[in-house]
Amino acid sequence: MDILIQNGTVVNAGGSMQADVLVQDGRIRAVGPGLSCADARRIDAAGCFVLPGFIDTHTHFDLDTGSARTADDFVTGGRAAILGGTTAVLDFATQDRGGTLMEAFDTWQEKARGCSCNYGFHMAIAEWNAQTEAEMAEMTRRGVTSYKLYMVYDALRVDDGAIYAALKAAKREGALIGVHCENWDVLNRRIAEVKAAGMTGPAGHPLSRPAPVEAEAIARLMRIAELAETPVYVVHLSTAEGLAEARRARARGQEVYLETCPQYLLLTDECYAAPDGAKFVMSPPLRKAADNAALWDALAGSEIDFIGTDHCSFTMAQKLEHGNDFQRIPNGGAGVQHRGQLLYTYGVCEGRITMEQMVQFLSAGPAQLFGLSGRGTDAEGMAADLIVWDPAFTGRITDTNTAHNCDNSPFASFAVRGCARDVLLNGEHVVENGVLVLPGRGQYLPRKGYGKCR
Ligand code: URP
Ligand code: ZN
Numbered sequence: 001m002d003i004l005i006q007n008g009t010v011v012n013a014g015g016s017m018q019a020d021v022l023v024q025d026g027r028i029r030a031v032g033p034g035l036s037c038a039d040a041r042r043i044d045a046a047g048c049f050v051l052p053g054f055i056d057t058h059t060h061f062d063l064d065t066g067s068a069r070t071a072d073d074f075v076t077g078g079r080a081a082i083l084g085g086t087t088a089v090l091d092f093a094t095q096d097r098g099g100t101l102m103e104a105f106d107t108w109q110e111k112a113r114g115c116s117c118n119y120g121f122h123m124a125i126a127e128w129n130a131q132t133e134a135e136m137a138e139m140t141r142r143g144v145t146s147y148k149l150y151m152v153y154d155a156l157r158v159d160d161g162a163i164y165a166a167l168k169a170a171k172r173e174g175a176l177i178g179v180h181c182e183n184w185d186v187l188n189r190r191i192a193e194v195k196a197a198g199m200t201g202p203a204g205h206p207l208s209r210p211a212p213v214e215a216e217a218i219a220r221l222m223r224i225a226e227l228a229e230t231p232v233y234v235v236h237l238s239t240a241e242g243l244a245e246a247r248r249a250r251a252r253g254q255e256v257y258l259e260t261c262p263q264y265l266l267l268t269d270e271c272y273a274a275p276d277g278a279k280f281v282m283s284p285p286l287r288k289a290a291d292n293a294a295l296w297d298a299l300a301g302s303e304i305d306f307i308g309t310d311h312c313s314f315t316m317a318q319k320l321e322h323g324n325d326f327q328r329i330p331n332g333g334a335g336v337q338h339r340g341q342l343l344y345t346y347g348v349c350e351g352r353i354t355m356e357q358m359v360q361f362l363s364a365g366p367a368q369l370f371g372l373s374g375r376g377t378d379a380e381g382m383a384a385d386l387i388v389w390d391p392a393f394t395g396r397i398t399d400t401n402t403a404h405n406c407d408n409s410p411f412a413s414f415a416v417r418g419c420a421r422d423v424l425l426n427g428e429h430v431v432e433n434g435v436l437v438l439p440g441r442g443q444y445l446p447r448k449g450y451g452k453c454r
Helices: 074-083 101-111 130-141 160-173 184-196 204-208 211-228 240-251 262-266 269-273 289-300 339-348 355-369
Strands: 003-012 015-024 027-032 041-044 049-052 054-059 086-094 118-124 146-150 176-180 232-234 256-260 386-396 415-425 428-432
Touching (some): 003 386, 015 049, 049 355, 054 074, 054 355, 101 130, 130 160, 146 160, 160 176, 184 211, 204 269, 240 256, 240 289, 262 339, 289 355, 339 355, 339 415
Parallel strands (some): 003 049, 086 118, 176 232
Antiparallel strands (some): 049 386, 386 415, 415 428
16 A cells, blocks of 8 residues: 655654655655655644654563563564554574574564564674674574673673674674673672662662773773774663763774663662662663763764663562562663653753754664664655654653553653654554554564664
8 A cells, every 4th residue: 555644844864854755565655745646545744753763772572581571572562662653673682501593583583473563683692602603694694783792690791702702703794792881790799788788679779880880891891892993882871981981982993882771861860769669770770860961962962873772671560579679670671662752852852952863863873883774764765664753742651551561661750742643664554643553563674784883
């Protein structure tokens, strides 16, 4: 079915214009004023923005941490994503220790059946050895061109030598590596100290992992990437001090990319004092208002490259299953549905970033960096993943008025403006007036390399 989106303002990272968008056979056939097509179904976008579908670079759907399984799988997480205007997620397929990358890839393909948005995978490497390295070529063939390494978590962390070797191997493969940067040995000592001082509740979590825990790890990663002579990216950057380390590396001439998340822009560690403080236990922890401000400034100056959610949801029952002990509360929070609304409300409407920058951080930037060629821009020939964004919508996020399969949101009580009124996915009109009318239409997106952006 041909679709003609009329009378909207088409926003791309490079600029905006009043234009219609004609969609045929899953692709954008034309963008321009006064388009016509006799048989097309019409969507009136008067007063609305027409945006390229958002890409979430950081989700954990159907993840078993060993002690808890995330509340959202690909069906419920994909539903929440598409209703928020996210037409593609890059989820973390995760290797088991003793297992192969191929097994992880196959497992995640199975998990992703029935997803309502498109999906691709980063591969999280839990064990670096000759076989893992040899498998990277097959990952490239399967369209996985980015990897994640963890400096934390007993079941996932790899040592600095492995990071160095993996970076070099990824470069040979034309792939990009992102790293979760925190100093595991030090933060564990601090957990013991904080608990010995009698602080076992959520307020102990940020005390055990203060800003230098992240900044030291970022500084170390930057030097390892310098020695390996490779690009690298930092996942979920949360601190001004970590940002300063990335700036130093860039000043040395290194190719460094930065991801942050709405929670590190909008929430502070004061949340841990709330009665439901457990829901904010995530790693890295929430920071200070000064860190929020530094990250907003870095976004405004385009020093941060893209914004993911780190959607990793657990119900309150899961969070509190082992009591209110911060060390045993599953790490992570929900967010995949609300990234666009939060960025629009607190970024664009408050004048911190422009509409074009929002599209750069949520759509065009991730598409280019992560090899999703043919997406991220409203232009002729591109895949028709499109949002009709209604700026007149106003609402408030609560713990329960979401499409997640989760009874809590870190952003509960936040007023929001704007919504994804209509969404096209691969040229199909899957969300109509805020209702998901065609669920389960997501497709696997094999990727090609990574695209240098700096
Ligand atoms: O607390 C978080 N962020 N959990 C998800 C896994 C990770 O560290 O990204
Ligand atoms: Zn994560």
